[in-house]
Amino acid sequence: MTARRRATAIAGLTAIGVVAAGCLPAPATVEARRTADLYTTFVAVAAVVAAIVIGLSVFAIVRYRARGDETLPRQVIGNTRLEAVWTAIPLITVAVLFGLTVLVLNAFDDATRAAAGVEIRVTGFRWGWRFEYPAEGIRMEGVGRPGPEAYVPVGENIHVTLTGADVIHSFFVPQFLFKRDAIPGRLNEFAFTVDAPGRYGGQCAEFCGLYHSQMPFTIVAVSPADYEAWVAAHRGGGAGASASPGVAPGGSASPAASTAAGASTSPGASTSPGGSAAPEPSR
Amino acid sequence: MTAATLEAGRQGHLDLLGWIATTDHKRIGVLYGVTALGFFLVAGLLALVMRAELAVPGLQLVGEQTYSGLFTIHGTAMMLLFATPMVSAFANFLVPLQVGAADMVFPRLNALSYWLFLFGGLVILSGFLVASGPADIGWTGYAPNSTLPYSTTTGTDLWVVGLLLTGVATIFGAVNFVTTIVTRRAPGMGLLRMPVFTWSILVTSILILYAFPAITAALIMLLLERRFGATFFDPTAGGDPILWQHLFWFFGHPEVYIIAIPFFGVIGETIPVFSRKPLFGYKAFVLATIFIGAYSMTVWAHHMFTTGAVNLPFFAATSFLIAVPTGVKFFNWTFTMIGGRLTFPAPMLWSVGFLFTFLFGGITGVMLASPPLDFQFQDTYFVVAHLHNVLVGGSIFSMWAGITFWFPKVTGRRLNEPLAKAQFWLWTIGFVVTFLPQYQLGADGMPRRYADYPADAGWTTLNMISTVGAFLLALSVLVFLIAVVEALRRPADAGPDPWQANSLEWWADSPPGHHNFPNLPPIRSERPVFDAREAARAAANGEPPAGSAVAPAPAGPGPVGPAPAGGSPEAPA
Ligand code: HEM
Ligand SMILES: [Cu+2]
Ligand SMILES: [Cu+2]
Numbered sequence: 142m143t144a145r146r147r148a149t150a151i152a153g154l155t156a157i158g159v160v161a162a163g164c165l166p167a168p169a170t171v172e173a174r175r176t177a178d179l180y181t182t183f184v185a186v187a188a189v190v191a192a193i194v195i196g197l198s199v200f201a202i203v204r205y206r207a208r209g210d211e212t213l214p215r216q217v218i219g220n221t222r223l224e225a226v227w228t229a230i231p232l233i234t235v236a237v238l239f240g241l242t243v244l245v246l247n248a249f250d251d252a253t254r255a256a257a258g259v260e261i262r263v264t265g266f267r268w269g270w271r272f273e274y275p276a277e278g279i280r281m282e283g284v285g286r287p288g289p290e291a292y293v294p295v296g297e298n299i300h301v302t303l304t305g306a307d308v309i310h311s312f313f314v315p316q317f318l319f320k321r322d323a324i325p326g327r328l329n330e331f332a333f334t335v336d337a338p339g340r341y342g343g344q345c346a347e348f349c350g351l352y353h354s355q356m357p358f359t360i361v362a363v364s365p366a367d368y369e370a371w372v373a374a375h376r377g378g379g380a381g382a383s384a385s386p387g388v389a390p391g392g393s394a395s396p397a398a399s400t401a402a403g404a405s406t407s408p409g410a411s412t413s414p415g416g417s418a419a420p421e422p423s424r
Numbered sequence: 425m426t427a428a429t430l431e432a433g434r435q436g437h438l439d440l441l442g443w444i445a446t447t448d449h450k451r452i453g454v455l456y457g458v459t460a461l462g463f464f465l466v467a468g469l470l471a472l473v474m475r476a477e478l479a480v481p482g483l484q485l486v487g488e489q490t491y492s493g494l495f496t497i498h499g500t501a502m503m504l505l506f507a508t509p510m511v512s513a514f515a516n517f518l519v520p521l522q523v524g525a526a527d528m529v530f531p532r533l534n535a536l537s538y539w540l541f542l543f544g545g546l547v548i549l550s551g552f553l554v555a556s557g558p559a560d561i562g563w564t565g566y567a568p569n570s571t572l573p574y575s576t577t578t579g580t581d582l583w584v585v586g587l588l589l590t591g592v593a594t595i596f597g598a599v600n601f602v603t604t605i606v607t608r609r610a611p612g613m614g615l616l617r618m619p620v621f622t623w624s625i626l627v628t629s630i631l632i633l634y635a636f637p638a639i640t641a642a643l644i645m646l647l648l649e650r651r652f653g654a655t656f657f658d659p660t661a662g663g664d665p666i667l668w669q670h671l672f673w674f675f676g677h678p679e680v681y682i683i684a685i686p687f688f689g690v691i692g693e694t695i696p697v698f699s700r701k702p703l704f705g706y707k708a709f710v711l712a713t714i715f716i717g718a719y720s721m722t723v724w725a726h727h728m729f730t731t732g733a734v735n736l737p738f739f740a741a742t743s744f745l746i747a748v749p750t751g752v753k754f755f756n757w758t759f760t761m762i763g764g765r766l767t768f769p770a771p772m773l774w775s776v777g778f779l780f781t782f783l784f785g786g787i788t789g790v791m792l793a794s795p796p797l798d799f800q801f802q803d804t805y806f807v808v809a810h811l812h813n814v815l816v817g818g819s820i821f822s823m824w825a826g827i828t829f830w831f832p833k834v835t836g837r838r839l840n841e842p843l844a845k846a847q848f849w850l851w852t853i854g855f856v857v858t859f860l861p862q863y864q865l866g867a868d869g870m871p872r873r874y875a876d877y878p879a880d881a882g883w884t885t886l887n888m889i890s891t892v893g894a895f896l897l898a899l900s901v902l903v904f905l906i907a908v909v910e911a912l913r914r915p916a917d918a919g920p921d922p923w924q925a926n927s928l929e930w931w932a933d934s935p936p937g938h939h940n941f942p943n944l945p946p947i948r949s950e951r952p953v954f955d956a957r958e959a960a961r962a963a964a965n966g967e968p969p970a971g972s973a974v975a976p977a978p979a980g981p982g983p984v985g986p987a988p989a990g991g992s993p994e995a996p997a
Contacts, residue, residue, distance in 0.1 A: 163863060163864045163867055164864070164867060165800065165867050166867070166868060166869065175796070176796045176797065176799065176800060179794065179796055179797060180791070180797055180800075183790070183791050183794065183797065187787045187790070187791070190787065191783060191784075191787060194754055194758070194779075194783055195780065195783070197755075197758045197759075197762070198758050198761070198776070198779050198780070200762070201758055201761035201762045201764075201766070202761065202766065202776060204762075205699070205761060205762060205763060205764050205765065205766050206766050206767075206768075207700075207765040207766055207767050210765070212765070213700055213765070213958075214699075214700055214701055214763055214764050214765045215701075215763060216701060216702055217701065217702075217704065217763060218702050218704070218705075218706065219704055219705040219706065219707070219708065220704075220705070220759075223755075223759070224705050224708045224752070224755070227751065227752060227755040228708075228748060228751075228752055231747060231748045231751040231752075232748050235744040235745065235747055235748065235790070236744075238744060238790070238794065239737075239740060239741055239744050242737075242740055242794040242795065242796060243737055243740075245796040246736055246737065246795060246796060249796070267574075307568070307574065308566075308568050308569040308574050308665075309566060309568070309569065309665055311730060311802075311803060313803070313869065313871065315800070315868065315869025316869075318796075318799065318800040319799045319800065320730055320799055320800070320802060320803070321730055321732060321799070322730050322731045322732065324665055324666065324731060324732075324733075325568065325659045325660075325665060326659020326660070326663075326664065326665065327659070327665075327666070327732070327733065329731075329732040330732075331732075344869075344871060345871070346730075346802070346803040346804065346871045347566070347730075347803055348492075348561075348562050348566070348569065348803075348872075348873040349569055350492075350560075350569055350574055350575075351488050351489055351492070352488060353488075353873060353874065354488070354871070354873075354874035354875050354876050354877065355488075355876075
């Protein structure tokens, strides 16, 4: 293989890499837009770093390939000034990245501390989610697929207090570019403000046992007026609860899916807080 | 000894008892290597089953419970029964040779640590034989999911006990390496004349002594909690699940460097040899190794950003910082090549391949070090891609570089070059096809440790591509095995120094005799064999003897014979 062909191959590999490290979902919250901007900055810096390092290596490979001459090259053992430069430049680069990171983290903290438009308590359990709206008196729970649907108004600060009932789960909505662990014995807080109405799928992201892949949920963002209507229909629990028993792909061994508002008597919820029941392994 | 054994093996009389009873560091190194590769094949097969299952949505091959067992044992075996023991394999074989010693300081402890490792590994795998199946808790074993009543299988107890045994084995090994490096260096070999591989093992061993006690303690606590009523991790009884994560990652993050630093050392050996130049910035490289080791003790909680239980800016800052010494190494490697006279036999192909693949792992690592980005990527396929990028693209690429580089030293035979190159290209393509699509899957939000995913999630195409890549990787391993068998059927004719290399192991026979060296060349730099070769060549040409840093001069013929024995007057530093 000629030096040029090798160089082309390596350049192609690089291009694939840049494409593959790729794109985030379109950000759906105020906070997610910050994350997306930060990510864009990181990718830009990464591209420059990769270009420099790959460029140097490709240059070395192409230019200094042995071409039949048997002479020993000059035995250079180092260059202190060069070495100082290539220590300093990465140091400055990561210092800048760190600064940008802290700015975004501070914004997240501010959102969490800001006055809440809606308070939601979310609990992950084996294998489903419970959403409680203390002020509105709504409590709903869903096991398996398709999981519970929690409504929120767009443009308002939604404050979530998160915990786990048995083992650790993780509340993850890809379009919010955010996840937070639901840990038994701890309360985690975060906040988000959804930009536009829509249905935003979420799922568990911390391995929690047998049906870890079968506990999705949906955040349904609606206009404030529609949200009020939803609250009115569900206030006090019970009303309008759609029990939708379903079977997850894979058949009989999957947990029954159900959504129930007002009560936690859903069939298939094998564990209540404290976690008494363990799953039967499906061989 | 090794030569005779391999010879005998070829004729069907393997000196079995000799191998079982051996305390020779070279044989123990080979035992470690062969056993680790065996576990690699097992863990690789498990990976193939997982990738086959994930190729299309729906559960076709295995159920959820089996899938949990697959990734748990795959991850555990790859990390602790393959990559870590592979470090011991290289270190056992090479460290005494590189420092000019006859053996390790504690040969019997060395044998004990191998047998403990083998036994512990088999205990972990024996989970596949019990009715309730192997451990199903992930290689990270997060509590309380790993406690009763949540993980009911006996396999989890076997996992705990097996890991305790292999952990103790690793600690014994580290004690041996530190002692050997500190006390057994040949006259003239000051600390700053040690080969960078040996330096890497010194730093790694210290890291082991720091990290493994934490996991040992954590595993004992888990066993007490599972079987004897303790409640360390149970929040309903005053325990805390986060405690497990701190203990695990206090070990787990250094562990990642325990299987990276030695392989950086390997690349620090190969690139100079195939560039015909000394390592550019040897002292900076050594210093960077020490810094990486030290920083790696301060970053563990970057695995816990989404717990909401750790100081985000602190652990972000330490994690970002570790990119700096790693960057220094990159420049050491590339500037060694610049101005050199580069040749590309298999070990150099692997080394250059490593530079490109590891770069991506490093870059995505910096992204994960930023907590807001981690909030999206944590526990998704982005992390799966990143960790394999670092482990497969970093450690395993350089492991293959090391295996192809030292194969002639260990066996006396060179690998068939076309086969070795075919293995490299298959592996490289397989690696890119398997793992790069996973970055996009993770960015899209596909969580890791999912036995199945919905058909309408839009993840099917990328998963299918990734699965195809995994089978290319398997094919590459097959080619390697064929190359090994082919080589072992030939007579041993590699000679002591087939690559015109630098460090002392190339002074010994291939394979080295029982006590390694009949004599040693003078050690006046970190490249004693290079110096001896150049001196012999200069003498043959009637030139005045040149030092280590010589001007352009014609290269010598083949390997040179043993030069007059004698060390330099300086004592080890
Ligand atoms: C060479 C081909 C390899 C393939 C095709 C492969 C494939 C996989 C797959 C499919 C998973 C499970 C992903 C999930 O469901 O979350 C996985 C997890 C993992 N792999 Fe590999 N792997 C390979 C090599 C390695 C190597 C060489 C190492 C380490 C040295 C390694 C370490 C891990 C670890 C630590 C995990 C995480 C396990 C867990 O989630 O508990 N893998 N790999
Ligand atoms: Cu889960
Ligand atoms: Cu880490």
